[in-house]
Amino acid sequence: MWLVNLPKLVISWDVWNLQCAHFRKLHSVCLAECDAMVEITWLLLVPNLQSLYIVNCGGLEEIISSSEEFGVAYDENTFSKLKTLALLDLPNLQSICSMNALPFQSLETIHVRRCPKLRRLPLDSNSAKNTLKKTQGDEEWWDGLEWENETIKARFIQMYEC
Incomplete structure (x- = not known):
């Protein structure tokens, strides 16, 4: 699914059928130039997501909101199939999720460019175990x-490329 150059796009949760079967079929989501979006918690409804690209969404502050509004919450299966996470030109992004860490059982690549307010990644010593190949x-x-501690930092610094 590609949502590009939609500066006023706002997704209203009450419009969506939260059990929408179509979201289960999505493997890739690209959001670009969607400045009105502050959070994109609806990604919790995409259990088979493998690639997530978010580019130049100036209003985006958080990917998964900590709010459990509409009965949707993240857990250890959130982003369990995600292989690629790319966050580019997001000047207001502060958080991927407020949970301390996600397992990211399939994560291979993380790309972060020009996201100056993003100070933490939801990673711990069990995240992306044996799958992460590089972080750029x-x-x-x-x-x-x-970082939560120096051991976690040391583990992920091995995969870092600038």
Whole structure:
């Protein structure tokens, strides 16, 4: 699914059938230039998501909101099939999710460019175990990341490329 150059797009949850079978069929989502979106919690309804690209969405502050509005919440299966996560030109992005860490059982690649307010990744020592091949990002961003502890930082620094 590609949503591109929709500066006023707002997704109203009450319009969606939260059990929509079509979301289960989505494997790739690309959001670009959708400045009105502040969060995209509806991604919780895409259990088979393998690729997520978010580019130049100036209003985006959080990917998965901590709110359990409409009975949708994230858990250990959130993004369990995600292989590629690309976050580019998101000047207001502060959080992927407020949960301390996600398992990311299939994650292979993380790309983060020009996301100056993103200070934490939802990773711990069990995240992306044996799957993560590389993390790419601006050097200044990487150096400013906050980690739960030095062991976790040391584990992920091995996969980092600027």
